[in-house]
Amino acid sequence: MASVMSFPTRIVYGRGAIKELPNELKRVGASRPLLVTDKGILQAGLLRFVAPLLEQAGIKAPIFTDFAANPTDADALKGIEAYRAQNADSVLGVGGGASLDMAKAIALLVNHQPPLAQYDDAKGGDARITPNVPPIIQVPTTAGTGSEVGRSTVLVIDGTKTVIFSPHLMARAAILDPELTVGLPPFITAATGMDALTHNLEAYVAKGDHPLADAIAIDGLKRIAANLKKAVQNGKDLEAREQMLLGSAFGAIAFQKGLGACHSVAHALTPVAGTHHGLANSLMLPTVVSFNRMAAEARLAEAAVALGADPKMSVPERAHLCAEIVDDIRVACGLPRKLSQAGVKREMIPQLVEKALADACHQSNPRPVTEVDFERLINEAF
Ligand SMILES: [Fe+2]
Numbered sequence: 001m002a003s004v005m006s007f008p009t010r011i012v013y014g015r016g017a018i019k020e021l022p023n024e025l026k027r028v029g030a031s032r033p034l035l036v037t038d039k040g041i042l043q044a045g046l047l048r049f050v051a052p053l054l055e056q057a058g059i060k061a062p063i064f065t066d067f068a069a070n071p072t073d074a075d076a077l078k079g080i081e082a083y084r085a086q087n088a089d090s091v092l093g094v095g096g097g098a099s100l101d102m103a104k105a106i107a108l109l110v111n112h113q114p115p116l117a118q119y120d121d122a123k124g125g126d127a128r129i130t131p132n133v134p135p136i137i138q139v140p141t142t143a144g145t146g147s148e149v150g151r152s153t154v155l156v157i158d159g160t161k162t163v164i165f166s167p168h169l170m171a172r173a174a175i176l177d178p179e180l181t182v183g184l185p186p187f188i189t190a191a192t193g194m195d196a197l198t199h200n201l202e203a204y205v206a207k208g209d210h211p212l213a214d215a216i217a218i219d220g221l222k223r224i225a226a227n228l229k230k231a232v233q234n235g236k237d238l239e240a241r242e243q244m245l246l247g248s249a250f251g252a253i254a255f256q257k258g259l260g261a262c263h264s265v266a267h268a269l270t271p272v273a274g275t276h277h278g279l280a281n282s283l284m285l286p287t288v289v290s291f292n293r294m295a296a297e298a299r300l301a302e303a304a305v306a307l308g309a310d311p312k313m314s315v316p317e318r319a320h321l322c323a324e325i326v327d328d329i330r331v332a333c334g335l336p337r338k339l340s341q342a343g344v345k346r347e348m349i350p351q352l353v354e355k356a357l358a359d360a361c362h363q364s365n366p367r368p369v370t371e372v373d374f375e376r377l378i379n380e381a382f
Contacts, residue, residue, distance in 0.1 A: 005210060005211070005212045005213070006167075006256075007212065007253075008149060008151070008167075008170055008253060008256070009148070009149040009170055009171050009172075009173070009174050009253075010171075010172065010173045010174070011149065011173075011174050011176060011249060012024060012173060012174070012175045012176070013175070013176035013177070013242070013245065013246065013249075014176075014177070014178075014242065015177065015178055015179060015238060015242065016177065016179070017175050017176060017177040018049050018050065018053065018139065018175055018177040018179070018180065019053065020175060021050065021053050021054070021137070021139070021175055022053055022054065022056070022057035022059060024137055024172075024173040024175065025057075025059060025090070025092070025137060026057075027172075027173070028090065028135040028137070028172040028173070029089075029090075029135065030059075030089060030090030030092070030134075030135050030137065031059060031089060031090075032059070032060055032061070032062075032086070032087060032088050032089050032090070033059070033061045033088060033089070033090040033091060033092035033137065034061070034062055034064055034079075034082060034083045034086060034088035034090070034091050034092065034106065035047075035050070035061040035062065035063045035064065035092045035094060036064050036065075036079065036091060036092065036093045036094070036095075036099055036102050036103040036106060037063065037064075037065055037093070037094040037095045037099050038065055038067070038069070038095050038096070038098055038099050039065050040095075040096075041094060041095045041099065041141060042063075042065060044183055046094070046095075046141055046180060046183070047063075047094070049177070049179065049180055050094055050139065061092060062082070062086035062088065064078075064079055064082040064083075064102075064106070066078050066079075066082070067079065067098065067102050068098075068156075069098055070098065070156050070161075070270055070271070071098050071101060071102045071105070071155055071156070072155060072156045072157065073105075073114070073115065073116040073117065073155050073156075073157045073162075075102060075105075075155075076102065076105035076106055076108075076109060076116060076155060077109070077114060079102060079105065079106035079109070080106055080109040080110065080114075082106075083106055083109075083110060088134075089134060089135075090107075090134050090135040090136070090137070091103045091104075091106055091107045091134060091135070091136050091137075092136075092137045092138075092139070093136065093137070093138045093139065093147075093148070093171075094139045094141065095139075095140070095141050095142075096140070096141060096142040096144070096145065096188075096192070097142070097144065097145030097147045097154075097277065099141075100138050100140060100145065100147035100148055101145075101147055101152075101153040101154055101155065102153075103136055103138065104136060104147075104152075104153040104164075104169045105153045105155055105164070107133050107134055107136045107169070108129065108133060108153070108164065108166075108169060110133065110134050111130070111132040111133065111134075112128070112129065112130070112132075112133075116155060116157060116162075116164065117157050117158070117162065119164045119166075120157070120162050120163070120164065121152070121162075121163045121164060121165040121360060122162070122163065122358075122359075122360040125164060126164075126165050126166050129164075129166035129168050129169070130168065131168045132168075133168045133169065135172045136169070136170075136171045136172060137171055137172060137173050137174075137175070138171040138173075138174045138175070139174070139175045139177070139180065140174070140176065140180075140181075140245065140248070140249075141180045141181055141184075142181060142184060142188060142189075142192040142248075143181055143189075143192055143193060143196060143231070143241070143244035143245045143247065143248040144191070144192025144193060144194075144195040144196050144248050144278050145192070145195060145196075145248070145252065145277075146196060146199060146248045146249050146250075146251045146252025146253070146255075147252065148171055148174035148176070148249065148252070149170070149171070149174050149249045149252045149253050150170075150252040150255070150256075151165055151166060151167050151169050151170050151256065152164060152165040152166075152169065153169060154267075156271060159271055160271065160355065160358070161267040161268075161270060161271055161359070163360065174249065176242075176245040176246070176249060177245075178238045178239075178241035178242040178244075178245055179238070179241075181231075181241045181244070181245065182235055182236055182238070182241060183235070184235060185235075186232045186233075186235065186333075186334065187334070187335075189228075189231050189232045189235060189244075189333075190228070190232045190278075190282075190330075190333035190334060190335050191276050191277075191278035191279040191282060191335065192248070192278045193224060193228040193231065193232070193244055193247075193248075193278070193333065194228075194278050194279070194281055194282035194285070194329075194330055194333070194335065195248075195251075195277055195278035195281050195282075196220070196224055196244070196247050196248035196251045196278075197221065197224045197225075197228065197247075197251070197285075197326070197329070198251075198262055198263065198266075198278075198281040198282070198285050199217075199220075199248075199251030199252055199254065199255045199259065200217040200218075200220035200221045200224065200247070200250060200251040200254055201217070201221060201285070201289070201303055201326070202255065202258075202259045202260035202262055202263060202288075202361075202365075203217045203251065203254035203255040203256075203257050203258065203259065204217035204218060204221070204254065204299060204302070204303050205260065205292060205296040205299045205300060205303065205366050206255075206257050206258035206259065206260055206364040206365070206366065207258065207364045207365070207366055208257055208258055208364060210256075210257035213253070213254040213255070213256060213257035214254070214257070216250045216253050216254045217250065217251070217254035217257075218302065218303070218306045219250055219306075220246075220247045220248075220250030220251050220254060221247075221303060221306035221307055222306045222307075223243045223244070223246055223247035223250070224243075224244065224247040224248075224251075225306065225307040225308050225325075225329065226243065227239075227240040227243040227244050227247070228240075228244060228247075228329060228333060229329070229332045229333060231244050232332075232333045232334065257364070258361075258363070258364025259361040259364060260288065260292070260361060260362060260364060260365035260366070261284075261288050261291070261292075261356075261361070261362040261365040261367075261369045261373075261374070261377065262281055262284045262285050262288040263281065263359070263361040263362075264356040264357075264359035264360075264361045264362040264365075264369070264374075265280070265284045265288075265352065265356045265374070265377065265378060265381075266280035266281045266284060267355070267356070267359045267361065268351070268352045268353075268354075268355035268356040268359065269283075269284075269339075269344065269352065271355070272348050272351050272352055272355065273339075273342075273343060273344045273345070273348055273352075274343070275342060275343070275344065279335060279336075279342060282330045282335050283335075283336065283337070283338070283339050283342055283344075283381055284377070284378075284381050285323075285326050285330075286323040286324070286326045286327045286330075287323075287377050287380045287381045288365075288377060289322050289323040289326060290323045291367065291369075291373070291377055292365065292366050292367050293319050293320065293322075293323075294367065295366040295367035296319075296366035296367070297315060297316060297319040298315055298319075299366070300318070300319040300322040301315040301316075301317075301318035301319040301322070302318075303322055304318040304319065304321050304322040304325060305318065307322065307325045307326070307329070308325060309321050309322070309325060338381065338382060339378070339381050339382045340382050344382070346382065349375070349378055349379065349382070352374075352378050353371060353374045353375050353378060356374045356378070357369075357371050357374055
């Protein structure tokens, strides 16, 4: 049986990479991009990195910020109205996962009819998405989601996190400049960084054959293990920030192979308990890694080495250690270890189980996950 691998997005990276933004816009014929960014970015003054460059290049970029921290389909409809009202010809996402996902959803709606629910990947919606999507340029200001190189946008539709997935939603260029992540507070650095770690780890152990994704995931794990704590402890450490941006992008490149049960629970935790996505993954990952050990021992042993385990240890020892190393990293970053310490209530568990089971990510988990398994995993992490 034939398999498919593709190496995706053009990535411009390094200190000062943002200066290439006008050139990247021109390269794809974007002369009036809708700048999609959240209010936090505006308040943090992060547009100072972008606005003068656009102005110097004579590029007018009307700004759209009217969407929630976990954007909804209704937010995307407001976005497409702004796109049309402003006569935009392209979309420029600047921000964390919410801004970058919103940028993709708006770009999709330019030539695709609402409602967005019809493009739900879990219901085969990808088949309805054509290449007729305007150019998207993405500039991340967090190192976590990797949405800048991903093919999916995650929107809350009818109270459920819904994944819309298509290669046509990929950015024409992603610009990774560590200077833009310097101002992130320690908690956001830690939580988003744990999201990136989870992407690499879940992709590496996911079912399916994808040697390209595997190699990228192992490299991503190494970069994150070596740099996440540094970036949390000293936000101005530009080298650590740059490595985290790469680790984050690599995670999202790798998860074209698939994710796993940890993301299914995380996708339930955000709408039910309001948990930050990265924190949600961090809270669940060691428990899910232990659960997967019997199905993915050799891979977890390899991942453990990338995360710092001694390669001379036996495979079972290293596979066992993997969950502990992940736990150590989150503790070193100052994150809580239990769902109950992060505002999750016991009475939420039935709803979490139901939503996690309905989420598509666990389809590629190396060990099949039943309703009873999800209940056990969530109780263990509680
Ligand atoms: Fe994620």
